[in-house]
Amino acid sequence: MSIIVVGLNHKSAPVEIREKLAFNANNIPAALSQFLQKYPSSEAVILSTCNRVEMYVSSLEGTLKFEDILAFLSEFHKIEMNYLSTYLYHYIDDRAVNHLFFVAASLDSMVLGESQILSQVKEAYTIASVEEATGKVLNQLFQQSLNAAKLVHTKTSLGKGKVSISSVAVEFAEKIFQDFTGKTVLVVGAGEMCELLIKHLYEEGARTFVVANRTFERAQELANAYQGQAIKYELLGEYLAKADIIISSTSAPHYVIHVDQVKEAIKHRRGNPMFLIDIAVPRDIEPGIANIDNVYLYNIDDLQSVVAQNIDERTREIEKCRSLIEEEVEHFMARLEEMKIEPAITHLRNHFHNIGKEELNRLKPKLKEVGNEDWEQVVYTMERTINKLLHHPAKVAKQEAKNGGGYRYVETIKKLFGIFHHHSNPPHQ
């Protein structure tokens, strides 16, 4: 029984290679079934995201090699094997388990601690299990990886604190406004950063967008994408009082929103707070605005410093995560060793019970006048005796197996009791 992972990620391969090897939801089932046809006594899961493509395989006899998986991948995607292998990494057994736990906990992600990868791992596993490509080992492994990831996220602050400008800005907006429904977002400038912020606010429930831009067409384009309203750039001042959130990122060399304008606007707002985000360099919003009561102004540096701080905090958590994961890997490996011994114990049980049955069959004709109830008692006693006899050895064997002696114990049990059953179960049972 062995676990192998073969794959590449954003660190090991450039995007040109990653996109070649990428799977999508449509061809994963086909790939899995092809693989299982070729290697029937194995289990497989394919994880394919924009930053990584990985194939997790467990083979029952432990005969499957990295090269076999490499060959399969290169054949499936029609990429030359030698070329592909330079970008691939592979890990075996505990290191493979460790790798998956790292990936699921988002320690291997481009953005450390992001939460998307966990759902991607979950989905990869679901697809594989629907295709019946997973069995005892990978079922356990993936369940455990999700648990380990959750453990890391609850016990450390790895996922805490936002790490992008737009999410930090939205987080601040959430500290001012309870929700964004019914709030007006005024967007000045129509750059990429603005769009990202609008998207984020839209996801959080904001629906009223007003876009002002030097080129009206571009404003219209952006407004249409979010069912907003485009206004002439010159009318900006008139809309200030209506805006709860103002995002500005024009390329203007001077201030676009001035203290007097906001002072005037806030009078009409009767103390309702106003949140201004200035992501332009040079700045668009006059800094003096920050001193007005009920007005909150943040510029790109304010947001960036929070992002940097949060990234720092996440990085500081890595060591803690690593040791948590190591523990989880150890648990899993112990469980795996235990699993190795389970078929042998089942066979041992069957073996004993068969002997018991044989003996009972031999006994029955000899006892002529035994009632049904009495006979049931005899059968029950026999079963109980066997179970009692086997209870302790099974327990000890499992315990010992946890410490890594699984294989040795299986062999010993077989030898001692004369069981010569080949324990190859088909993987998906």
Added chain:
Amino acid sequence: MFKLSHIPFIITIVLYFTSTVWSIGSIVCPHFFNKKVAKWTMMMGFFVHSGFLVFLGLESGNIPITNVYESFISLLWCVLFVYINLDYLYKLPSLDTFLVPLVTALSIWAMTFDGGNLIITVSLQNFWLVAHIIPIFVGYAAFTISFSLSIMYLTQQRQLKLKLFGALFNKLPSLEGIDKLMWKTLSLGFPLLTLGLVFGAFWVRTQNILGDMWYLDYKVILGLATWLTYAALLHMRLVASFHGTKVACMTIAGFCLVLFTFIGTFFMGSKHAFQKTNEPTHIEVLKERMP
């Protein structure tokens, strides 16, 4: 002056104090201080507090407001009672961090009033008294909570202005959320205060409790001032739809007035329903005057 009967309230204070430490600790050092401890010690404190009031009530056969000390701890009980109910209804995150320390401090202050010789001079089985006291107490409780919310609002507002993004910043709800809750507590407290004052006025007119010059009593004057302050505040909210910092500051001012009306007037020698025991009580005076 320590009495055996103080023990339950001392236990209450200790529990409230523990809750204070834990609720602040759960923000500063969440790994060490569990938020649940804060909640449960507060609840336990509240139960001991309730039990103590029941005991006082049974002992004197009256609702426990027979002296300033009892009134004070009854008021504090109302504060927590209203808080627990509001928290159940609206889920007020981290408000306990602001409210429980206040309650703890006031409880300690309340202790100093025991042994004072001010006792109530009127029959407590009086309908008017109950109709006067209960709405006002619950109203004051609501104002105490709105005060805590204002402090919370100003704290969060300051953190947003100064860009202090610490643990407290993350724990506190949005400004708008706090503002809405402030409004809810104010609109609960104001009608109750009005009702209590109206009943009080009826009472004083029909039974002549405070003498002919009742309207010159400090407590009456300050009560009216409190009412006017909150009326102005509600007017600002309702008619002029004011929000934000100004409302928070006025809520704080309103609460200071509440506290002053409730306790401060005793230092000024108000005889509003309470009387120094070594002097003849109003009722006795009234009796004497009667032919």
